[in-house]
Amino acid sequence: MTDLVDGTVSSIKEISLRRATVEDAAAIAAVRVESWQATYRGMIPDTYLDDMRIEDSALQWRQILQAMTAAADRICVYVAESEGQVIGFASGMMLPEPKLGMQAELTAIYLRPAWQRSGIGRRMLQKVARTLEAQGAESLLVWVISGNAIARNFYEELGAVLLIEQAFSWDGIDLMEAGYGWRDLSVLMASVNAMRISASLH
Numbered sequence: 001m002t003d004l005v006d007g008t009v010s011s012i013k014e015i016s017l018r019r020a021t022v023e024d025a026a027a028i029a030a031v032r033v034e035s036w037q038a039t040y041r042g043m044i045p046d047t048y049l050d051d052m053r054i055e056d057s058a059l060q061w062r063q064i065l066q067a068m069t070a071a072a073d074r075i076c077v078y079v080a081e082s083e084g085q086v087i088g089f090a091s092g093m094m095l096p097e098p099k100l101g102m103q104a105e106l107t108a109i110y111l112r113p114a115w116q117r118s119g120i121g122r123r124m125l126q127k128v129a130r131t132l133e134a135q136g137a138e139s140l141l142v143w144v145i146s147g148n149a150i151a152r153n154f155y156e157e158l159g160a161v162l163l164i165e166q167a168f169s170w171d172g173i174d175l176m177e178a179g180y181g182w183r184d185l186s187v188l189m190a191s192v193n194a195m196r197i198s199a200s201l202h
Contacts, residue, residue: 015120017127020077020089022065027086028079029057035110043147044173064091076131080111080120087115090124092132092140100163102141102181104132119195121154126192129185139183146176155180158191 020028037049068075073094080088088111094104106128111121129140144151146165156162160180168177182188 014082015087015123016081017078017123018081020065020068020079020091022062024079024086024089025062025065026054026058028061028077028089029054031086031089031110031112032057032061032108034112038113039148039150040145043145043175044170048171048173073135076128078124078127078131080115080124082115087112088120088124090121090128092128094132094135094137095141099141100179100181101183102139102163104135104137104140106140106142122158122192122195125158126189129182129188133185138185139181140185140188141179141181143177143179146178152178152180157195158182159187 033052033054036044036052040049064075065077068077075091075093077089077091079086080090088109090109091107092104093107095102099105106125109121109124109128111124132140141163142155142160144155146152160182162178163181164179166177166179168175
């Protein structure tokens with residue numbers, strides 16, 4: 001699930017994006033857990049969210065980042081930093097076989113709650129999309145929890161089209177998910193650039 005998305009923090013601080021390394025695993029895990037616990041209240045049981053452990057997520061991300069070295073032509077993970085602190089991350093991958101007509105997938109995009117809705121999510125999404133495009137992708141898929149209206153609006157504003165809604169199970173929890181996609185990545189790039197220009201005019 002990738003339901004996260006662009007709150008509110010001073011735009012004075014410098015934000016940089018870079019490739020993630022194995023050393024970022026714990027910071028990525030902390031962002032993921034904090035974002036889930038803030039975003040999914042009311043969608044996922046509180047008991048599940050409260051029991052999430054950064055250590056467990058860090059182990060998973062350490063394995064992903066270690067494996068990424070041998071799969072750099074298919075997988076990418078970026079972190080967003082402010083003053084040396086990881087405040088968000090995004091990842092994507094080329095799909096071995098097209099899914100719903102899409103060649104690649106945005107597999108995660110999360111920001112610490114205080115930094116959401118500041119434009120960083122759009123920058124991370126564009127960075128992942130450009131990397132996947134360079135690897136040969138022309139289209140991109142993303143999954144969101146159906147009840148996450150903020151995430152759905154985020155993707156729709158950037159030109160994503162609703163492809164499917166379906167039931168799925170996450171760790172034994174029955175949920176509904178919505179699949180969105182960009183059939184042409186140039187639409188996504190143009191939408192991100194247009195929103196950046198619009199924001200600069202206000």
